[in-house]
Amino acid sequence: MSKTYELSHQLILEGYSDASFQSDEDDAKSQSGFVFKLNGDVIAWKSSKQDTTADSTTEAEYIAALKAAKEAVWMKNSIQELGVVPSIAEPVVIFCDNNGAIAQAKEPRSHHRSKHILRCYHLLREMVGRGDIRMDRVTSAENMADPLTKPVSQIAHAQHLGKMGLRNMSDWL
Known part of the structure; x- marks a missing residue:
């Protein structure tokens, strides 16, 4: 008697997006950041x-989420072209810590507070509508992209590095 095992691989791609509102004092531009994990590894x-x-924190976060979504779709398509797995059927989840940006991405109607957001950024809504991307909430403390956009405490920085699988050189020696 023998047992047959079927090898099945599923690739799960997920992203974290963040922004710091008008962090550059000279030109009032915001900073965007994203981190992507494939099966749990950055x-x-x-x-x-x-x-x-950006005119608001929501707009800065929405723009950052769009940058992450474009990268996610490119990665998903590249993985599918390799033929390693039949496809990545599930939408790529982009975790964001701003409720307003998530609402903008999910709801195709115009909001009075966000009518100034340029139409070119609403590509994110299309990606969500097509099922390429799913926007989910994450707390700022759990958002791995947070240290890419603003200074964080040494403890928070160390926690984010640990989640990303990064270590100090001294740990290797």
Whole structure:
């Protein structure tokens, strides 16, 4: 008697997005950051200044989430083209710590407070509507992209590094 095992691999891609509102005092531009994990391991991260000046924290977070969503769709398509797995059927979850940005992404109607957001940023709504992306809430303390956008305490920094699987060089020696 023998037992047959079927090897099945499922790749789970998830992202964390964050922004700091008008962190550059010279030009009032915000900082965006994202971190991506594939099956629990960090595979990509980025921190960059936003191209436009956001009028609110929600707008800055929404723009950051769009940058993360574009990266997520590119990664998902690249993984699918490799043919390693049949497909990544589930939407890529982008975790964000701003309720307003999540609402903007999920609800296609215009909000009176956000009517100034440029239409080009509403691509995020389309990605959510198509099922490519799902926006979920995460607390700021759990948002791995947080240290990519603003200074955090030494303890918080160490916790985020641990979640990302990064260690100090002295730990290797």
